Amino acid sequence: MQRRARKSATITATVAGVTALGLAAVLTGCGLASGSDDVTLRLVAADYGDSGANSSKKYWDRLVAAYEKDHPGVTVDVSVYSWNDVDAKVKAMVDAGDAPDMAQIGAYADYAADDLLYKAGEVLSIPVEADFVPQLARAGQVRGLQYGMPFASSTRLLFYNKTLFARAGISAPTTWAELAKDARALKKDGVKYPYALPLGPEEAQAETLQWLLSGRGGYTQTVSSYSFDSAENVETLDWLKTDLVGKGLTGPVAPGRLNRATAFAAFAAGDVGMLNGHPSLMKTAAAKGVEFGMVPMPGRDGPSKTSLGVADWMTAFKRGGHGDEIGDFLDFVYSERNVLDFSHEYDLLPVTTSASLVMGTAKEDADLKPFLAELPLSESYPVGRTSWAKVSAQIKKRIGQAVTANGSPADVLGDLQTTATTLESAAGE
Structure with a gap:
């Protein structure tokens, strides 16, 4: 070496x-005593x-x-x-x-x-x-x-408010279907954010990757290139758009305008039923007296086999x-x-x-x-690619549009794939 x-x-x-x-x-010359070589x-x-x-x-x-x-x-x-x-x-x-x-x-x-x-x-x-x-x-x-x-x-787990869950008579989800069912029960019980989905510009790249991994996809499913427009990724965002956002289960703020800090603060205030969180949320929630539980991120057919690691x-x-x-x-x-x-x-x-x-x-x-x-079991962002910083910025800017009423997950992911491929080529990767 x-x-x-x-x-x-x-x-x-x-x-x-x-x-x-x-x-x-x-x-003196080695810097072990004071001198010019310090x-x-x-x-x-x-x-x-x-x-x-x-x-x-x-x-x-x-x-x-x-x-x-x-x-x-x-x-x-x-x-x-x-x-x-x-x-x-x-x-x-x-x-x-x-x-x-x-x-x-x-x-x-x-x-x-x-x-x-x-x-x-x-x-x-x-x-x-x-x-x-x-x-x-x-x-x-x-x-x-x-x-x-x-x-x-840090890694991510699904946080849930035990008090709100007990009041609604539900238990922590292990699958997407159970998550959606729990969110419907929370909404019926008057919870402001049944599931908080922060796809705003602060940290949309994290929430997005956590969901894509739970759907057996991700940003780089192949070694050599990005894979935003994979079938698995499109299916995941289609489900989010249709079964969560489209059913009014993500709260009063559009996901594309909801930032992580706001979502965390709402959870600490007792206004959120579920959201993805990292370890620092424990102290924030406990300080406000919120009783919470934590479970692995639900997946399509069971707990996700891969978590986001940052x-x-x-x-x-x-x-x-x-x-x-x-x-x-x-x-x-x-x-x-x-x-x-x-x-x-x-x-x-x-x-x-x-x-x-x-x-x-x-x-x-x-x-x-x-x-x-x-x-x-975690997967990190592709930070070893020189194009990643610019690609991440584009995710933050665009991904929220995919789950709006008029948005198209396939189109947004296709545009991100084109942008990522161009940036990757420009970086010589």
Whole structure:
């Protein structure tokens, strides 16, 4: 590995330095004592907190302080931005020729395609690189090489309001037909959103993929190309349009205008019977006194065999030439304790196998175990394709139209397929 080669070269130089200059000079030159060779690493990170009290800035401040205490030659300068801004901030830095050493963001493929990133194996130690959850490690690959290092992950489950279900005399669904039957009973009982279907621009790509997977489809059913217009996908959206939206079972806001945050807030307010949710919804709903249950996403004939898995990514930029220092810091970041601390702080799933095994047996993590169980069965967005960011933007813009009264799932999916194929060809994929 390149990182090991650089360290070997450093050792050789160190031996020569000992002969010529003596031990004190070598220590200074290696950055183990203060001097001109001290290194400052710049990290740009996303904020997972929902208030100043749990801002990610506080998490990074604690972690960096612990690291710097044992690494006096290295300073880590962390800038934290909201998810609305962080990707654009990093892009602006890269475009200006001033890429950070590390960026914890939502996508990596464009930077990898432009040869701006270290491969994971060039910076991480072998045990840390091998510890990533396999599904997430594969999702971090571009053309078979891992550039994206998973940093946070989550899966989706169907949340349902136990109080509303008991009042309507129904139980949690396992199939689409049961979901529709439950939604009809909830609507009859006056529930505002029997099933909340957020296909608005905030995160339509997630809700859409969750449904397509439950119908045995997806965005990339083949290895080589997108598959938006597959028969399975068309059938899934046809069912949504006809059996849920068309029957008035998705609430007063058109799915194409309903965002995830609004749907989550409505669930916490007791106005939603069912919706797809990730782990953070548990805390939000519990804080409002909502009694809820969680089950795997219903499928056509039974519980879906595949769940949506979402990951955010750590990237290491080559511009500063600090591969060894980046690797040492990231080895610390991905230690079992630090991965668990982050996961607990923000109700997310660990991205390493070692931390996942600990969480899976810990009594205090019982509420996260159902999500953890879905991770080996999950499918991620095709983030390794450089076209994905633009394709995702088109999904957010168009997919809500497919389930309107005058919309055509086949036409919308066909248009998305044409757009995706064009973008894929332009990206040279």
